[in-house]
Amino acid sequence: xxxxxxSILSADFGRLHDDIVDVLDxxxxxxxxxxxDGRFVxxxxxxxxxxxxxxxxxxANGHDALVDVHxxxxxxxxxxxxxxxxxxxxxxxxxxxxxxxHRSIQAIKATGAKAGVSLNPxxxxxxxxxxxxxxxxxxxxxxxxxxxxxxLIETSFTKIxxxxxxxxxxxxxxLIEVDGGVKADNARxxxxxxAHVLVSGxxxxxxSDRTAAIAALAAA
Ligand code: DX5
Ligand code: ZN
Numbered sequence: 269x270x271x272x273x274x275s276i277l278s279a280d281f282g283r284l285h286d287d288i289v290d291v292l293d294x295x296x297x298x299x300x301x302x303x304x305d306g307r308f309v310x311x312x313x314x315x316x317x318x319x320x321x322x323x324x325x326x327x328a329n330g331h332d333a334l335v336d337v338h339x340x341x342x343x344x345x346x347x348x349x350x351x352x353x354x355x356x357x358x359x360x361x362x363x364x365x366x367x368x369x370h371r372s373i374q375a376i377k378a379t380g381a382k383a384g385v386s387l388n389p390x391x392x393x394x395x396x397x398x399x400x401x402x403x404x405x406x407x408x409x410x411x412x413x414x415x416x417x418x419x420l421i422e423t424s425f426t427k428i429x430x431x432x433x434x435x436x437x438x439x440x441x442x443l444i445e446v447d448g449g450v451k452a453d454n455a456r457x458x459x460x461x462x463a464h465v466l467v468s469g470x471x472x473x474x475x476s477d478r479t480a481a482i483a484a485l486a487a488a
Contacts (some may be wrong), residue, residue, distance in 0.1 A: 269460050272485045273298035273336055273445065275314060276322055276468030277416045284318070288325035291472055294479045295486060296340030298334045298358075299326040299367035300447070300467045302416075308365050309414035311314070316347070316354040325353025334358060338386065338447065338467075339367065340413045345375045352379035355377030360384030360407045360445075363395050373402050384445070388412065390423045393431045402438050406431055408463070416469040425461045432462025452481050453488030 274296050280285040301319050306312040319337060326333040337356035341347065344361040351359055359381045366372040369385065376383040378488055385396060386407035396406060408431065410424035426446060435442045445465035446458045452475075455466055466485050475481035 270430070270455065270463065270486060271297040271465040272472070272482050273300040273465055273467045274472040274482075275302055275416065275447070275467050276473075277302045278303045278469035278473035280473075281318075282417075284321060285325045285337075287323060287473065288349075289329050289331070289486055291478060291482065292326070292331040292333050293329065295482045296333070296472065297486075298465065299323075300335045300469075301335065301356070303337060303339050303341060303346075304402065304453055308340045308362065309340045315472075316350045319351055319356065320354040326355070328488040332436065336360070336445075336480050338407065339365075340386075345372050348372075348375050348381075349379055352381050356381055358382040358405060359386055362386045362388065362413075363391055364388055364419075369395075370399055370402070371440045373399055377402075386447070387427070389424065393434070400434065400442060401438060403442050405443040405445055405465070406435075407445045407447055409468075410446050410450065410458075413448070418449055420454065424448075424458050425457060428458065428461035428463050435462075450485070452484035455485045459488045 304313040323335045382404035386404035410420045411418040443464045446463040447467035450468045451471040
């Protein structure tokens with residue numbers, strides 16, 4: 269069993285509210301918001317304004333989906349409060365974007381949000397050795413961040429396995445989320461490696477049968 273976090277990057281932004289409510293009605297658990305700045309990654313997406321609209325949709329129609337904001341931006345400390353004010357409940361920064369990662373984690377927690385750190389495919393999980401116990405979640409990128417619809421990178425499974433072993437050893441309750449190339453037909457590989465939360469953009473929003481796609485991800 270996994271938590272399913274559709275990435276709104278693949279939603280129809282012309283009907284964003286309805287698209288988010290639709291995937292929640294069909295059983296998705298979290299709303300994953302991909303923020304890109306054209307500097308940390310070669311793409312620009314959305315900021316706090318659209319995040320606020322997504323956060324409103326996450327609580328519409330009787331839903332109470334967690335608003336999961338993935339910051340793929342440089343100097344994220346500058347914007348953490350803005351995203352919190354927009355409704356972010358979990359804020360994830362990239363280890364590679366933070367010179368002082370410990371400080372960035374504390375800055376997130378000071379807003380009252382849960383704190384996550386994301387690792388690019390080349391980044392070893394050992395960079396988290398001295399901050400792992402401070403985190404709520406580790407986000408393992410299974411593609412190079414920047415775009416939806418890419419194919420997964422195989423070494424991600426080894427990283428998830430190693431992280432899960434360390435988290436279980438410490439029994440600190442940190443969740444592992446995986447992001448990039450996750451589909452109904454490969455989801456079980458991620459959960460067997462140790463992932464708790466599956467982000468899927470194209471695999472949910474572009475699926476011909478969204479209900480079936482979400483059910484398959486959740487059952488993985
Ligand atoms: C990648 C983003 C992902 C992406 C996932 O840079 O962080 O959340 O939208 O998209 P899919 O599921 O299509 O690979
Ligand atoms: Zn993401």
